[in-house]
Amino acid sequence: MPISSQKGRRLAALGLMVAGSLSLASCMTATPYQPASASGSVRNGYSDEQIEENRFRVSFSGNSLTSRETVERYLLYRSAELTLQNGYDYFVLSSRDTEKKTQTYATPGIGGPGPWGYWSPYWRYYSPRWGWRSWDPFWGDPFFDRNVDIRTVDRYEAMAEIVMGKGPKPADNIRAFDAREVKERLGPKIQMPQTR
Numbered sequence: 001m002p003i004s005s006q007k008g009r010r011l012a013a014l015g016l017m018v019a020g021s022l023s024l025a026s027c028m029t030a031t032p033y034q035p036a037s038a039s040g041s042v043r044n045g046y047s048d049e050q051i052e053e054n055r056f057r058v059s060f061s062g063n064s065l066t067s068r069e070t071v072e073r074y075l076l077y078r079s080a081e082l083t084l085q086n087g088y089d090y091f092v093l094s095s096r097d098t099e100k101k102t103q104t105y106a107t108p109g110i111g112g113p114g115p116w117g118y119w120s121p122y123w124r125y126y127s128p129r130w131g132w133r134s135w136d137p138f139w140g141d142p143f144f145d146r147n148v149d150i151r152t153v154d155r156y157e158a159m160a161e162i163v164m165g166k167g168p169k170p171a172d173n174i175r176a177f178d179a180r181e182v183k184e185r186l187g188p189k190i191q192m193p194q195t196r
Contacts (some may be wrong), residue, residue, distance in 0.1 A: 007043075009173045030065040031045060032045075032192055034046070044063050048061045048062075048078065054165070055161065055164070056079075056082060058160050059075070059157060059158065059160075060074040061155070061156075062155060062156055063155060064154065065112070067156070067180075068156045072158045073189060076177070076182055077187070079093075080180075080182035081179075082164075087178070089165065089167055090165050090176055090178050090179055091165070092162065092163050092173060092177075093160050093161070094160075096161075097160070098157070098158045100154055100155075101154070101155045101156075101157065102152060102154050103152070131181045
């Protein structure tokens, strides 16, 4: 097979990979403000559970493109929204926490073997200490550098227990929030899901 046709196939395969990656990346966006959607072990969005008449557990979980700041903002917004929906005026954060979940993925890089069957280097060598060894840049000896893409993905989930109250918020409690004011101030920064 002529070298130019092999090179053309490699370029076409690389072009398809890049185009696919770009189209996939354009579909990926940060988690919008929405009820939690379950997909396997991953839930993105807000959820709440009533514990007592005026006490709720609220959480917001984002995907890997949702920043910690956004997750915490959506948690406060959901707390304010829930407070008003239940006929209260303010809420107090009795507890609050943000968890960072980190996962690391290792995948062969662009140069790795793929469904297109293009060639990759492979060597066998002899060492008096270890005997015959082989080296493949994708599956070879761990002591040699390999073409591997290592990614670390962070996801955040904010959780809080809130206690709701009526009337003006307690001025001496720094954990108390006026629900209407929170909705008014944070509302412009809330990204709602896009309808198709």
